[in-house]
Each structure stands twice: as C-alpha cells, then as structure tokens.
Amino acid sequence: MSGARLTGTARWRAFLGLLARAGRMRVAAFGVLALLTGLLPTAAILAAGALARAIPAVVEYGGGSSQAEPAVRALAALLACLVGISACGAALGHLSRVLDAAFSLEVHHEVAEVMLGAPGLAPLEDPAVGDHLQAVQDAERRRVLRLAATSLASVVTTRLRGAGAFAVLLGFRWWAPLLLLGAWHLTNRLYLRVTENGISFDLGDGAVRLRRAEYLRSLAVDSPAAKEVRLFGLGGWVVGRYGDAWMEALSLLWQSRRASRGLTAATALALAVAHAAVLAALVRAAASGEVPMAALLVFVQAVIATSDLGMLDDWQWYLAQSLGVAGHVEALRARVPAAVPPPERTEAKPRGQVAVRLENVRFTYRGRARPTLDGLTLDIPAGQSLAIVGENGAGKSTLVKLLCGLYEPDAGRVTLDGGAAPRDGRGRIGAIFQDFIRYPLPLRENVGFGHLPSLSDSSLLEGALRDAGGGRLPARLPRGWDTVLSREFEGGADLSGGQWQRIALARALTAVRGGAGLLILDEPTAALDVRAETELFERFMELTRGVTTILVSHRLSSVRHADRIVVIDGGRVVEDGTHTGLMAAGGLYARMYALQADRFARAGEEMADA
Template structure:
C-alpha cells in the first residue's frame, strides 16, 4: 500500500475525501492487510512447481502418442484460463461494486469490538442493534455481488465439457491399445498417471484462487495509481538535508483562493487573499464555517485550491515537498501515536529523530519537562495503556507532547508553525498559557494561531477575522481592532462579558459555601 498511499498523501488528501475512491482504496487495503495475502503470494511458487510436474507428464506421453499430451494439456489450460478470468473478474467486482457497503459493514463491526466505543455501546444498549445493522449491511453488499459472480460461468462450464471430451477420448484410445496388445499393464499404469498429472495445467484449487485474488488486488492497486496520475512505484527517499532547509525570508501568501470540499456543494473559501510576512505571528479567528481550518489546510498543502494560488517561501506546498516541510501544524484532532514518547516528539523532525538535544529542548520549551520524570521508561515509554509497560496521558499532557512535536519541527527546518485549535479541550487559562508559551519560544518563526477564544490570541502581532461567504472582514492588531469597534470588538466584548459573569457566579457560589461564624 505504500506504493499508493505515500505518493497520494504527498500530492494532497482530496482523493481520500472522495467516498468512491476511498471506498475502493479501503477494499484494497483490507485485501492486502490480511495475513493470507502474504500466503497467497507464496502460492506463486506452489503453482509454478505444479506446472513443472505437468511438463514431465508431457514428456512421458510423447513416447505413446505425441499429440495426446498437447491436446489434453490444451484443454486443461483453456479451462484454467477461463476460470481464472472469471475468478479475477468476480474479485474485481468485489473490490469495486460493493466496496462502499462492505466498508460500512466493517465500520459497524468495529463499533462492536473497539475499546473506544465499548462504554457507550454498553450504556446505551446498542449491541443488538449494531449486530442487526452489521448483518443487514453485509447481506446487502453480498446480495449485490452474488448475481455478478454468476455472470460469466457459462464459458467455464463449456470448457469443462471440452476437457472431459479430451481426457475421455485419450482414455478410450488407451483402452483400444490395451485390447490390441500395443500397450502392456505397466505402460497402462504409467500413461494413466501421466494423463492425470496433466491436471497441473488446469485449475489448481486454493493456491490458484489465492494467487488470483492477490493478482486482482495488485491490478486494482495499479488502476488506482493510474487514476491519481502516479507512474513510479517507489516513493521518493527524503534525505536529512531536505529536512534541514535554511530559513527563508519570503512571505507566505494565499492569493484569490477558492476551494470547495469534494463532499460539499457550498464553497468553503471564495476569492480569499492573505499575505503573512516572515517571522510574523498571526491569529485567524471567526465563527464556525468561516474557513479558518481550510486556510490552514491550503497552507499545509493538504489541498489544492480550485482557483488562485498558495505560496510558502515562494513555492506551492501542494506541489513542492520542500515548501511543505517548511510548515508544521498541530490540529485540533492531532494524532496520539501509540508509540514511545521519543517517536511522538521526534516525528516533528524525522531526520533528527534520535538527536537527544533536539528532543530535550522541544519538550522543555513545550512545558513538558516534568512529564519525563513521571514516565517509568523515560523517552522509551509507550504512550498507551494498551501495551505492557505503557501509560496514557491526560489531555493537557498530550497537548504538550503535540506542541513539543511542532517545536521539534523547527529544528528540522520548519519556518511556519500553526496551532489549529488544538486546545479546544482545555479551559481558557490553560489555553492562554499554552499559546503565550508558544509565542514566546517561536519568536523568530512565522506563527499562525486559530482559536475561538479571542482572549488567547490577543498577544499576536496581527489578527485576521474571517466571515462565512465574505472572506477577510477585518485585519489588524488586538488594540487596533478593539478601537475600530467592528466584528472583532463585538465578539471579544461578548466573550469577556461571559467569562466575567461566569467568574462572578463562581465567586458568589464560593461565598455561599462560607460557614456562618
């Protein structure tokens, strides 16, 4: 799967958002993930060995009637070819026609067996409902596939008849030779065994079926690669020098960009232009649906704009691996790798993954130095309680690990650091403290913060306010936008009033709990 997934992700993630393509890709993934896929590949040698025994049988029968082994072998080969074509076609249809339904069935099955969903499944009593839904979804997928499998069987039956006539005719000829004394008892036994051995040119049962399934999966993988415009099957190997590019003083820019997600009709962005100077700290704020995260994904090169241009250090991050590696981002749903602390931090700068000085500095700057002291195996502790010797972290601790990963990316050459609402699960004070620390340790790096909490981003150099359908409606510093009395000032005042009221209510509640003296 690396032959497809790695280059595909380098080009962007648009296709992974397409239900049709992602369903077919998932079907191929499932076909190659099963342990039997490797077993099926080994069947190449099993099939080859069986074919070689058939060649020996041909040599034996040549001494009797030279044309008989070729006739029988041809009938077996015709049957094998027809059957293999039908089998591959049936498996292709499995990967294509029912991929979406099978994907849904696997998802429902996952809800029944995954640890993450076990609590709600039990509390809400969802077991029976999920079992029924899984059965119905799987049967729906199979009901569409079963008629397709029956198509094309008529040529297989016809070839079976041809093979039976060929073998039956050869046996009749051998009986005649025995009756006339042309072939003795020992010869009869040898020739019959040789005839039966010619089956090696025919259908070889499970080994051939398994090999056919592997071949079909490989063909579908090749087809998917062709559809995404990939030709080479070997992903590019990135050198450590590529990761440690020199800092650039060029601006980052989104120019007249428009973008619509594959699964939506309304555009997420329309004609947006944003220029960010090198070394500047910028906050992007706005209501839900304003396009904040979409701008970030364009700057990261995860998507290509439908129109307009995106530039990071003068290059398109969707096309240039160098420009893409200049950007590091912590998303709201950042990945919590079930790997060691070293891996979780070091992935930010994979070329310096084992540079202990880089890892230590990143963790300290992220405020996670006390975390290391609590881990039994230090940097080699697996951050998941699902593994022996591993441990899970709190939400705040994971935030610091993610921040350390982004800071490690600076050591690896990143010149743009982005926080795309990764602190939504934290309270206001914790988020403000984390953002302030982020700005403090990245003073010479271009930083972009995305947050709904305006109090957390007031210390940045510049604040950009987005509005759904209107793009950028305000642009300036915190003090400038407050003095302007526009959209930002209104939102900031409302949030400040709400937090003040919440604080007053908390204080009043605390006073009501005071004992009477």
C-alpha cells in the same frame, strides 16, 4: 480504474514487476527451479516406461548381461529424476517463502511510497483510492501477499507437468491430448469465472460493501465506540445493521455462483466423456497389440497427469488474488499524482522568518458546490504574529491546510518568501493541528518528530517540553523519555488531554529550533480552559518571537495580544487590524468578542453563586 478490472496481461505485468523488484536474482533462480520441478516428473514417467520395456531382457538374460544395460540406465535415470524432483522441490519451496516475504514487503513499500508521495491530502480523500487501499489491506488479512510466490510456483510447476503429459500423449494419438485439453480448458473457464467473481467480491465491489459491514462490526467490538454504544443502547441496532450489511455483501457472491451452475454441469460431462474416449482407445490399442504394456503404462500415467491442465484449487485462487493486488497497486500509482520535487538548491537551506502571501485564493472541497475560500488575499510579513478568527465553518482550518501545502488552491496562489510553494518549503513550516496525532511511541519521538535530526539532542527536546509547560512530565512516567505513550504496550502510559497538548506544542517548538520559520497553531489548546490557553499563547509568542506565527482560536480573548488579527467570513478576509483597532471599529470582531465576554461573565457569576 480498478485492479479487479485490469486486463489479464496488465495484471501479470504488474505482478511480475513487483516480484522482480523484490529480487531479480532470486526471481531468476526461482524460474530455473520451477522449470526443473515441473518438467522432471514427465522425465520420470518416460524413464519408468523405459525401465518397464527393459525388464523382460533382464529376466531373460540376467542382470549381469549386456542386455541388462538399458534397464540399468533407465533405473539410474528414474532415480536421478526422483532425487531431482525432491531436491528442486525443496529448494523451490524455500525460495518461494523468501520471495513471499519480499513480495509482501515490496507491495507495502510501493503503497507507502505512492501515498506518502502524494502532494497533499486530496488524493487520500478520494473514495476510489480508499477502495484500492482497502483491497490491499483485505488481501494482507487473508495472507494473499505472503503466498504470492508460493502460489505462482505451484501453478507453474503443475502446468508444466500437464504440458509434459500432453506431449507424451501425442505419441499415442494426436487427438487424445487435444480432447483432454479441451475438457480441462472448460474446467479452467469455470474456475476462472468463479475466481474472477471472487476477485470482484474480495477486491472490488464486494470489498466496498464489506467496508461498511466491517465498520459496523468495529462499533460492536472495538473500544473507541464502546461508551456511546452502551450509553445510548445502540447494541441491537449495530448488530442488526451489521447483519444486513454482511448479507448484502454476500448476495453478490451468491449471485455469481448461481450463474455458473450450467457451466459446472457441462464441465463434469465433458471431463467424463473425454477420459472415457481416450482410455477406451488405449484399451483397444493394447488389446490389438498396437501399444505394448510398457507404453500403456506411460500413456495411462500421462492421462492421469493431464489433470494438471485443469483446476488448481486454492493455489490458483491465491495467484489470481495476488494478480488482483498487483492491479490495485498499479491503479494506485496511476490515480495518485506524485509530488513534483522542488528544484535543486545550490545555496544553503534558508532558515529564520518566513513571509507568506495568499493571492485571490479560491478552494472548494471535493463533493461540495460552494467554495470554502473565495477570493481570499492576505500578506503576512516575516516575523509577524497573526491571529486568524471567525465563526465555525468560516474557512480558518482550510486556510491553514493551504498554508501547509496539504491542499492546492483551485485558483490563485499561496507562496512563501515571495515565490516558493508551501510544499517546497516543508522543513521551514511547523504546525500543530486541532486533531494533532497522539503517536503510540516513546515520549522522545512524540516531541522529536518536530525535527527528526534532533531526536538524539536531549537538551533541545527537554528545553522544548519545558517551554511548552510539560517539563515535569518525564519524571512522572515509568521510563521517562523512553516511555511509550499508550497503555496498549507493556510499560506504557496514558496521558490527559492537557498533557498531550503540551507535547504537541513541544513538537512545534522543536520544529522552530530545528530551523522552521513559520509556526502555525490551529486550535491545539481546545482542551485547556480560557486562562490556561491565554497564558500558553502569550508564553508561546514570547518564545517564538522573531518567527512568523499564525494562531487560530475560537476564543478571541486568547489571541488579543497578537501583532495582528484577521477575521475570516464568507471565505474572505473581512476585517484586519489589532485587537484595539478592531474593537474600536465595532464590526464582526467586536460583536464576537463582546458575545464571548458576556458568556464568560455569566458563567463566572453562576459559579460564584454556586
């Protein structure tokens, strides 16, 4: 379901719903002001006609005679209309800008609510979801969201002026406004076709192709890829592919424009014929005395004003784009399932150790035929320290994500404390992933995000960072705990990989001290050497004694002191025991351990020889 393919009614419903949620009273005032701003110009035309009819009496009888009263009333009405047009237009412009900002905020709020409400990671990896998000992002970049109400005000007031002119022309000949309306309707069809093609390009198929072009452009100009692009001499390749991708995307737009050439010619001809016919009829009627000069003035103004029934240039385009964005937001809400809230608890939130059970779990990633986990069963008693090891691709990290409730198993189930689903136990689970986030925020937030209520507890945060091995870090930063950890901000600082890992571990300790009873470490110490990783893991198990701890590492020597070690292979647990027991069994664990030990021994000998 694509926002660019929703029906017009569905898009309008989604758009007006977003606008109403941005402020119902403001929208009501907006509607009244738009109505007045759109209809007052027609009233001004009629007042001007009445004034023109009354002027001869003023000239003949003088301004002080009773015959001059109609002219005075017409002049007062005209001035009132002009003042009303100015005042209502100014008020409408101000309110439109306020609603523009509110609409933009509401769109971002809706998108954030939908995406953060997703029960796991699977919806975020859906390509269709990515396309909808990209469409909203592109609309923001083009300032569409900040012109939604302004464009609606312009379109509504313009169409009301056109409708008023149509009504005035009915007083001349019934067919005159219908003929002009038909001609302008043809121009609207042309413009709507062009606009729909623009929406399909900017917010639909074209956006998908532009994503690749934008990515290739980022390789050329953004810093993350700068080193490899220059080192491997990829500049020419990147620029060439970027140009090809950009031209491929634009070809869609050019193709749609070529299809509209015939309609463009027919539209120009229809407008010329319709205006010529109506104006010729007016001239004949005026020449025969059927239409007085004052009425001719009114009708000619009305003919000119019927242009407001036609194309509206940029404002109509911006409104169509805003409708497309609303459609994408609605499509996101329909495509991304909302997490089912956990049942209300009357008792206090549980704290302390967490028992974990996985029963015959199977899980397959989107787009793959072979399951990553297949029939995996594992019981982890509360308070146990468990190490999960296995070769690359065995499913260790996938198992961790299932334990955190980031994915739902295809079959089987994962439960905490005998029945709760992992996603219902958030707040009781702390985890540090291999690709943990390096927030470009102050040090305090980077540590305190493990337990938000502890952000203001300086002693807790200091203790967590100290226990993670980073106790000296705040003193080395220019603003201590308030230093932003990124040089992209004034007064910020960059950290080494090892320092970031200690911050990530401190975040996990903060979660434990905030009540988490299950702590998962998914290879977060990959940048540390073997000895530093081993010391840190042993220190960590000591600090988290009494907490259920799961350690994932490809370095077997680092986790040998865990209470229990399980080996994952082929998506299942194939070995389970202590380091001593598994070594004695001589199975897969023993072979992997011996292989790693031999490799480290040879590396040590080479360093000694050097």
